[in-house]
Amino acid sequence: MQAPSDKLNPREISVLLRGELEPITAWSGRWSTRRFALHVAVIVVGAGFYGAAMGWWRDPQQALYVAVKFPLIILLTTAGNALLNAMLAPLLGLNIPLRQSCSAILMSFTVTAAILGAFSPLMAFMVWNAPPMSPEALSGATYNFIKLAHVAVIAFAGTMGNARLFQLLARLGGSRAVARRVLFAWLAVNLFLGSQLSWILRPFIGSPSLPVEFFRATALHGNFYENVFHSLLQIFQQFD
Amino acid sequence: MPASGPRQLGDDPSECVAIPNVIVAIEAILRQPRRVMFQLRQPGAGQLIVSMLFVSVVCSLIYGVVAGTFSGGTQLWAAPVKIAAGLMISALICLPSLYIFTCLGGSQARLVEVFGLLAGLLMLMTILLIGFAPVAWIFSQSTESLAWMGTLHLIFWFIATCFGLRFLETGFSHSNARSLAGFRTWVVIFLLVALQMTTALRPILGKSETFLPAEKKFFVAHWGDCLKGQGWDSKSESR
Numbered sequence: 001m002q003a004p005s006d007k008l009n010p011r012e013i014s015v016l017l018r019g020e021l022e023p024i025t026a027w028s029g030r031w032s033t034r035r036f037a038l039h040v041a042v043i044v045v046g047a048g049f050y051g052a053a054m055g056w057w058r059d060p061q062q063a064l065y066v067a068v069k070f071p072l073i074i075l076l077t078t079a080g081n082a083l084l085n086a087m088l089a090p091l092l093g094l095n096i097p098l099r100q101s102c103s104a105i106l107m108s109f110t111v112t113a114a115i116l117g118a119f120s121p122l123m124a125f126m127v128w129n130a131p132p133m134s135p136e137a138l139s140g141a142t143y144n145f146i147k148l149a150h151v152a153v154i155a156f157a158g159t160m161g162n163a164r165l166f167q168l169l170a171r172l173g174g175s176r177a178v179a180r181r182v183l184f185a186w187l188a189v190n191l192f193l194g195s196q197l198s199w200i201l202r203p204f205i206g207s208p209s210l211p212v213e214f215f216r217a218t219a220l221h222g223n224f225y226e227n228v229f230h231s232l233l234q235i236f237q238q239f240d
Numbered sequence: 241m242p243a244s245g246p247r248q249l250g251d252d253p254s255e256c257v258a259i260p261n262v263i264v265a266i267e268a269i270l271r272q273p274r275r276v277m278f279q280l281r282q283p284g285a286g287q288l289i290v291s292m293l294f295v296s297v298v299c300s301l302i303y304g305v306v307a308g309t310f311s312g313g314t315q316l317w318a319a320p321v322k323i324a325a326g327l328m329i330s331a332l333i334c335l336p337s338l339y340i341f342t343c344l345g346g347s348q349a350r351l352v353e354v355f356g357l358l359a360g361l362l363m364l365m366t367i368l369l370i371g372f373a374p375v376a377w378i379f380s381q382s383t384e385s386l387a388w389m390g391t392l393h394l395i396f397w398f399i400a401t402c403f404g405l406r407f408l409e410t411g412f413s414h415s416n417a418r419s420l421a422g423f424r425t426w427v428v429i430f431l432l433v434a435l436q437m438t439t440a441l442r443p444i445l446g447k448s449e450t451f452l453p454a455e456k457k458f459f460v461a462h463w464g465d466c467l468k469g470q471g472w473d474s475k476s477e478s479r
Contacts, residue, residue: 014351017343115344118336125333125433129440131456145458160344 013042016111019164021171028103028168036103039110040075046117047071051204053123054150057133058206065214069201070116074109077194078102081186088185093178094169104168105186112161119153133208147205162187199224249278249414258282262291269364269407277411280356289352292359293328299366300324306373310380310389311447318451322444326437327366331358334430341422342412349415357411361404368400386446387466393445394438401431435459 012035015023027035051070055062085105086098096104126149130142137143162183169179198204200219206212250256255275259265265288268275279288304320311319339354349357379392405427412423438444439459441452457465 014343017340018346018348115340118340120336121333122337122429122433125436129436129456129458142458 010038012038013110013114016107016164017114019167021167024107024164024168025171028100028107028172031099031103036106039106042110042117043074043106043113044071046113046115046120047074048117049120050113050116050123050153053120053127054204055206056124057127057130057146058203058208059212062203062206062212065212066204069204069214071113073194073197073201074113076197077190078105078109080193080197081105081189084189085186088189089182092181092185093175094173094182096172100172104165104172105190107168108161108165110161111164112157115157115160116153119157123149123153133206135208138208150205195224199227249274249281259288259291262295265291265363266295266367269360270367273360273364273407273410276360277357277414280353280360280411285352285356289356289359292356292363296327296359296362296366297324299363299370300327303366303369303373303376306377306380307393307445309377310386310445311443313447315443315445315447319444322441326434326441327362330430330434330437331362334358334426334433337429338423338426341426342415342417345412345420345422346418347412347415349412353411353415357408360411361408364407365397365400365404368403369396372396372400389445390466397434401434405430439463 012023012027047070048067051066051068052063054070055064055066082098082102082105086096086101089096089101126146130146131137165186166179166183169182170176173179173182200215202216202219203210203213210216252274254272255278257275259268259276259279265276268279269292276288279285300323301320304323305316307323308315308317308319335355335358338358339351342349342354376393376396380389383389409420409423412420417423436459439457439462442448442462443453
């Protein structure tokens with residue numbers, strides 16, 4: 001007889017969303033290729049739909065590109081930091097193997113992607129109601145409203161994903177202090193890599209004055225933090 | 241010792257009686273909403289959900305005809321189509337986020353139950369709109385002001401929606417939810433989507449040469465334009 005945990009069950013996503021620690025802790029401790037595939041599928045579909053809604057305002061082709069890029073950032077961030085995150089956990093007091101740290105992070109991204117996917121019809125409806133993207137639209141309230149709506153939804157989805165991750169880490173480590181240390185360390189390295197990946201894979205919302213493209217021609221020129229630094233310099237130079 | 245908290249669904253034997261047709265469904269949602277909630281958890285709830293959606297579509301079509309009598313002509317068929325389609329699309333757009341919010345709140349409700357409760361909201365709302373229809377018709381025939389009629393319909397819609405949302409909230413309170421904060425956030429989203437739908441599908445009351453508007457607007461901007469005098473006095477403006 002097949003063990004229940006080996007069955008591919010989409011209802012497991014609602015268990016993750018509810019944060020039912022008993023089954024989630026058991027899942028994180030035992031590798032299941034099918035569950036891994038389910039979580040990756042939710043990330044691809046959920047973040048993909050959200051990406052499509054985000055890029056749609058500029059052009060349907062941009063929607064397609066962002067539908068590919070959005071899940072890609074999540075998956076590349078998880079893969080790129082897998083080793084580092086697995087090393088940081090025991091150093092900060094949580095003795096879990098690489099497989100379990102990967103699984104925990106993937107589950108938190110699954111929660112985030114499921115929330116993003118659920119919001120994608122709402123964002124698509126908002127974009128459908130917006131005036132076409134034009135230079136005038138970018139300088140008006142519509143652009144700022146759409147941008148802020150995306151920030152709010154992504155921030156909410158990310159917060160919920162990390163809240164569930166924190167609960168799991170606290171359960172695995174038996175201490176909220178340890179869980180907090182590990183979560184902040186993982187967040188720091190994931191944000192560091194994720195920001196740069198987002199920079200390379202820009203544009204997302206797009207611009208009416210620039211062509212629709214998967215990568216900008218300057219994708220690999222400079223980096224996110226360099227750009228932030230230059231922006232700060234320009235601001236301070238205005239006060240001189 | 242008496243149990244604390246809300247009574248369990250199905251405690252009353254009358255709640256366990258199946259709902260065989262749309263007439264019973266209408267009566268049950270008005271008089272015994274807990275019976276509807278209980279039946280939505282039973283196997284074969286799909287038939288009840290289809291019945292509730294059917295009633296919602298029929299009632300919104302009827303209310304739409306009444307709304308369309310304000311301008312007459314093509315609005316007699318355009319208004320019902322837009323109101324029925326707008327309600328259904330709003331519900332469909334908001335369903336995924338409703339399910340996610342209920343899960344995040346710890347609710348054990350399955351997707352089909354959430355869908356059923358949403359269908360119940362639509363049915364209760366549209367039945368109440370039918371109740372308001374004669375009043376709306378009287379005003380439609382006696383006033384020329386588009387803004388006044390628009391406001392009146394919005395008030396009726398708001399009252400009907402409040403009762404529908406109360407049904408939905410009661411349904412979720414029986415699904416072991418730890419918190420209703422997410423649900424209340426969703427209520428705001430649903431209201432915003434439904435209000436925006438009135439602008440996206442305009443004109444619903446007034447006349448226009450095209451079925452859908454050529455210009456995209458957010459509802460706040462559109463209402464602002466209406467209140468500035470563009471749509472107060474004429475049936476030919478789009479609202």
